[in-house]
Amino acid sequence: xxxxxxxxxxxxxxxxxxxxxxxxxxxxxxxxxxxxxxxxxxxxxxxxxxxxxxxxxxxxxxxxxxxxxxxxxxxxxxxxxxxxxxxxxxxxxxxxxxxxxxxxxxxxxxxxxxxxxxxxxxxxxxxxxxxxxxxxxxxxxxxxxxxxxxxxxxxxxxxxxxxxxxxxxxxxxxxxxxxxxxxxxxxxxxxxxxxxxxxxxxxxxxxxxxxxxxxxxxxxxxxxxxxxxxxxxxxxxxxxxxxxxxxxxxxxxxxxxxxxxxxxxxxxxxxxxxxxxxxxxxxxxxxxxxxxxxxxxxxxxxxxxxxxxxxxxxxxxxxxxxxxxxxxxxxxxxxxxxxxxxxxxxxxxxxxxxxxxxxxxxxxxxxxxxxxxxxxxxxxxxxxxxxxxxxxxxxxxxxxxxxxxxxxxxxxxxxxxxxxxxxxxxxxxxxxxxxxxxxxxxxxxxxxxxxxxxxxxxxxxxxxxxxxxxxxxxxxxxxxxxxxxxxxxxxxxxxxxxxxxxxxxxxxxxxxxxxxxxxxxxxxxxxxxxxxxxxxxxxxxxxxxxxxxxxxxxxxxxxxxxxxxxxxxxxxxxxxxxxxxxxxxxxxxxxxxxxxxxxxxxxxxxxxxxxxxxxxxxxxxxxxxxxxxxxxxxxxxxxxxxxxxxx
Amino acid sequence: xxxxxxxxxxxxxxxxxxxxxxxxxxxxxxxxxxxxxxxxxxxxxxxxxxxxxxxxxxxxxxxxxxxxxxxxxxxxxxxxxxxxxxxxxxxxxxxxxxxxxxxxxxxxxxxxxxxxxxxxxxxxxxxxxxxxxxxxxxxxxxxxxxxxxxxxxxxxxxxxxxxxxxxxxxxxxxxxxxxxxxxxxxxxxxxxxxxxxxxxxxxxxxxxxxxxxxxxxxxxxxxxxxxxxxxxxxxxxxxxxxxxxxxxxxxxxxxx
Numbered sequence: 017x018x019x020x021x022x023x024x025x026x027x028x029x030x031x032x033x034x035x036x037x038x039x040x041x042x043x044x045x046x047x048x049x050x051x052x053x054x055x056x057x058x059x060x061x062x063x064x065x066x067x068x069x070x071x072x073x074x075x076x077x078x079x080x081x082x083x084x085x086x087x088x089x090x091x092x093x094x095x096x097x098x099x100x101x102x103x104x105x106x107x108x109x110x111x112x113x114x115x116x117x118x119x120x121x122x123x124x125x126x127x128x129x130x131x132x133x134x135x136x137x138x139x140x141x142x143x144x145x146x147x148x149x150x151x152x153x154x155x156x157x158x159x160x161x162x163x164x165x166x167x168x169x170x171x172x173x174x175x176x177x178x179x180x181x182x183x184x185x186x187x188x189x190x191x192x193x194x195x196x197x198x199x200x201x202x203x204x205x206x207x208x209x210x211x212x213x214x215x216x217x218x219x220x221x222x223x224x225x226x227x228x229x230x231x232x233x234x235x236x237x238x239x240x241x242x243x244x245x246x247x248x249x250x251x252x253x254x255x256x257x258x259x260x261x262x263x264x265x266x267x268x269x270x271x272x273x274x275x276x277x278x279x280x281x282x283x284x285x286x287x288x289x290x291x292x293x294x295x296x297x298x299x300x301x302x303x304x305x306x307x308x309x310x311x312x313x314x315x316x317x318x319x320x321x322x323x324x325x326x327x328x329x330x331x332x333x334x335x336x337x338x339x340x341x342x343x344x345x346x347x348x349x350x351x352x353x354x355x356x357x358x359x360x361x362x363x364x365x366x367x368x369x370x371x372x373x374x375x376x377x378x379x380x381x382x383x384x385x386x387x388x389x390x391x392x393x394x395x396x397x398x399x400x401x402x403x404x405x406x407x408x409x410x411x412x413x414x415x416x417x418x419x420x421x422x423x424x425x426x427x428x429x430x431x432x433x434x435x436x437x438x439x440x441x442x443x444x445x446x447x448x449x450x451x452x453x454x455x456x457x458x459x460x461x462x463x464x465x466x467x468x469x470x471x472x473x474x475x476x477x478x479x480x481x482x483x484x485x486x487x488x489x490x491x492x493x494x495x496x497x498x499x500x501x502x503x504x505x506x507x508x509x510x511x512x513x514x515x516x517x518x519x520x521x522x523x524x525x526x527x528x529x530x531x532x533x534x535x536x537x538x539x540x541x542x543x544x545x546x547x548x549x550x551x552x553x554x555x556x557x558x559x560x561x562x563x564x565x566x567x568x569x570x571x572x573x574x575x576x577x578x579x580x581x582x583x584x585x586x587x588x589x590x591x592x593x594x595x596x597x598x599x600x601x602x603x604x605x606x607x608x609x610x611x612x613x614x615x616x617x618x619x620x621x622x623x624x625x626x627x628x629x630x631x632x633x634x635x636x637x638x639x640x641x642x643x644x645x646x647x648x649x650x651x652x653x654x655x656x657x658x659x660x661x662x663x
Numbered sequence: 664x665x666x667x668x669x670x671x672x673x674x675x676x677x678x679x680x681x682x683x684x685x686x687x688x689x690x691x692x693x694x695x696x697x698x699x700x701x702x703x704x705x706x707x708x709x710x711x712x713x714x715x716x717x718x719x720x721x722x723x724x725x726x727x728x729x730x731x732x733x734x735x736x737x738x739x740x741x742x743x744x745x746x747x748x749x750x751x752x753x754x755x756x757x758x759x760x761x762x763x764x765x766x767x768x769x770x771x772x773x774x775x776x777x778x779x780x781x782x783x784x785x786x787x788x789x790x791x792x793x794x795x796x797x798x799x800x801x802x803x804x805x806x807x808x809x810x811x812x813x814x815x816x817x818x819x820x821x822x823x824x825x826x827x828x829x830x831x832x833x834x835x836x837x838x839x840x841x842x843x844x845x846x847x848x849x850x851x852x853x854x855x856x857x858x859x860x861x862x863x864x865x866x867x868x869x870x871x872x873x874x875x876x877x878x879x880x881x882x883x884x885x886x887x888x889x890x891x892x893x894x895x896x897x898x899x900x901x902x903x904x905x906x907x908x909x910x911x912x913x914x915x916x917x918x919x
Binding site: 123 | 710775776807846
């Protein structure tokens with residue numbers, strides 16, 4: 017059967033969002049022949065949805081900013097669980113990555129002095145986010161896309177072929193990473209348009225597939241976010257790190273139902289928007305946790321003064337890290353002080369002139385006007401938490417972005433874990449994509465070059481197995497292997513909806529032991545049923561088939577989230593346990609790792625109760641003393657265990 | 664408004680041909696056309712092919728023609744139609760059909776490659792770029808483009824004239840030329856590239872007779888014709904007929 021088309025490349029990048037494109041640019045500039053594979057059209061990746069900006073301590077607006085302050089903010093935001101070396105590299109390199117975009121044609125909003133303007137955001141001590149109105153992600157993706165085109169133009173001039181050194185395979189999905197022994201040898205993929213299978217042989221594969229939000233019902237994420245890269249890494253034998261940490265963005269749209277979950281940018285609050293409950297009260301003042309008490313305003317007057325005079329006033333609590341704000345909104349709604357459609361009110365209309373709102377928040381203005389009939393210059397928005405981002409991800413080496421345990425596998429962006437600890441600050445995602453996308457492309461290219469004369473071989477059996485796995489939904493009528501009965505095939509759309517409801521209700525923003533156990537049972541049931549997910553029609557651009565294949569990934573990733581969330585008996589960042597409501601310092605240095613039960617990447621014989629995932633704990637490396645010295649001792653005692661403090 | 668049952672006609676088929684298929688489908692308050700297409704997928708036609716991503720008018724994937732008008736399905740609210748109305752959804756007409764509502768938009772990617780990239784100014788390093796907001800405003804407007812290709816679809820130069828595609832970049836990519844031409848630091852001229860001339864000679868600016876159809880369908884509200892194409896035409900004409908204007912702008916650029 018193995019007559020699938022094969023091509024040889026040096027580096028294959030899976031995903032064409034910010035991290036994937038930045039990786040591809042670096043790999044190609046270092047001489048690696050680079051292929052990019054993405055599920056959507058080139059330039060449509062989810063990065064396009066990022067609104068607020070790119071965090072980078074350029075100090076254009078406040079001269080006191082520097083990488084150390086950015087590092088501190090990032091660690092605080094992540095409640096000190098961050099892989100600190102990543103947070104350090106990120107803070108140090110972000111400004112260079114932003115400036116470089118300008119040399120590729122990006123046009124950021126400007127300061128009066130003509131520099132890149134920077135705006136305030138939750139958890140950032142100084143105005144730090146380079147931005148273009150509220151469409152920064154679009155600017156980022158377009159700039160990277162256009163840089164890729166310019167490299168292709170160079171290649172065309174030299175070789176007569178635009179795609180000789182850098183090719184984008186758009187609307188293609190990777191279903192397996194192939195291996196030669198322990199090492200990566202390539203990827204197995206299908207073209208969405210034709211359903212045709214193909215193999216890209218390469219010693220190095222960069223995973224940059226983004227997140228997992230489509231496993232939840234209320235999410236700001238697009239259909240692409242089915243945890244493909246997380247699952248590909250698991251199946252290839254790499255561990256996932258701290259998957260319990262899922263960020264619920266505090267402000268998603270709540271009405272009308274069809275747009276529930278769509279993001280309302282944090283810039284609304286960064287620029288002066290305030291949150292109110294149904295009593296008209298700015299409730300965030302009641303929700304400042306102890307660890308942040310000294311850093312936030314205690315009165316509305318002080319908070320309001322801060323926008324004009326940040327050196328002598330403290331910031332309003334609307335700008336607390338996202339996990340804090342999301343929990344607060346959840347509590348207000350639960351206490352019966354919510355808005356008519358089950359959210360709270362986010363208001364800019366009384367805070368800024370209409371014309372300023374339209375200039376600074378054009379796409380929010382447009383979005384509410386078009387989709388909800390709400391004029392945000394005249395009335396408040398209704399908002400509530402929405403699943404937005406996963407902090408957990410593929411466990412990687414900080415400097416090289418190499419996935420642990422699988423030579424040749426690299427990961428960058430949302431799919432990689434560690435950088436953001438238990439909670440990501442707004443604006444730190446776009447900078448993460450650029451900093452670690454570049455590092456992943458760089459080290460993948462170097463790794464691949466070292467294997468130029470001993471390229472790992474692609475195994476025909478693996479290719480056949482991958483093809484059979486991908487074709488299975490077309491023959492789902494009969495009994496699945498291992499199942500005795502001949503029940504009718506399952507509708508993949510129904511399975512997906514049940515999965516989303518399960519994760520939303522049972523492993524959502526506030527978690528309880530019994531519910532998570534229930535979720536694991538439900539996931540086991542869905543796993544069995546998903547093996548009978550059947551599709552109609554043929555392989556040409558068939559969304560039912562695509563979804564049936566994506567279900568494998570969503571189920572794997574959801575199990576990781578539920579198992580890790582059940583294990584961590586504390587509340588920290590994007591993981592809140594009603595039965596363990598406080599942060600526990602003894603968990604500060606504990607990572608939870610998820611691995612596939614079957615180390616060969618097989619899923620067939622999985623025990624329905626035990627599941628597909630093995631969970632283990634590891635103690636993290638102590639934070640380097642010079643980095644610890646950036647904090648006051650009084651602050652560190654709130655986070656670190658006694659023995660960590662006095663080592 | 665509560666739920667009702669709407670009548671839809673959706674084009675189904677592939678490169679070999681196809682036709683409109685009738686559906687009756689539930690519609691709820693606040694929904695957009697894309698919600699209805701998704702409901703058809705999950706309940707009646709699981710293999711109905713459609714492109715989409717963000718569902719918030721930001722990615723430009725779900726372009727189609729709704730009752731003959733090029734639109735984003737995610738930004739077309741059902742409330743603009745009466746419950747009695749039959750809503751017809753067809754693929755973009757200017758591009759070859761792949762399947763159902765999905766078309767081959769490769770034309771646009773080909774044209775994108777033909778526009779020479781931004782040329783960074785020599786001697787200005789990363790972090791040293793200084794530009795005033797008022798000088799980047801114009802190009803920023805064009806960079807709002809989400810590449811939904813509705814303007815490319817509606818432009819009559821190619822909509823019914825396949826033969827013009829080779830010579831004409833279309834509004835989106837002529838606007839890209841304008842964007843680069845108006846970029847305060849683009850050093851194309853210094854490198855010997857005259858963007859106005861190439862707009863005319865290589866990207867088919869002359870085909871555009873400013874009927875503003877592109878502007879009308881732009882979901883981002885970009886004034887493609889008034890702010891990009893007409894100024895580009897004026898500059899191209901200046902260049903063609905007035906060597907003094909050309910020289911003047913050359914000197915001005917150097918001294919700034």
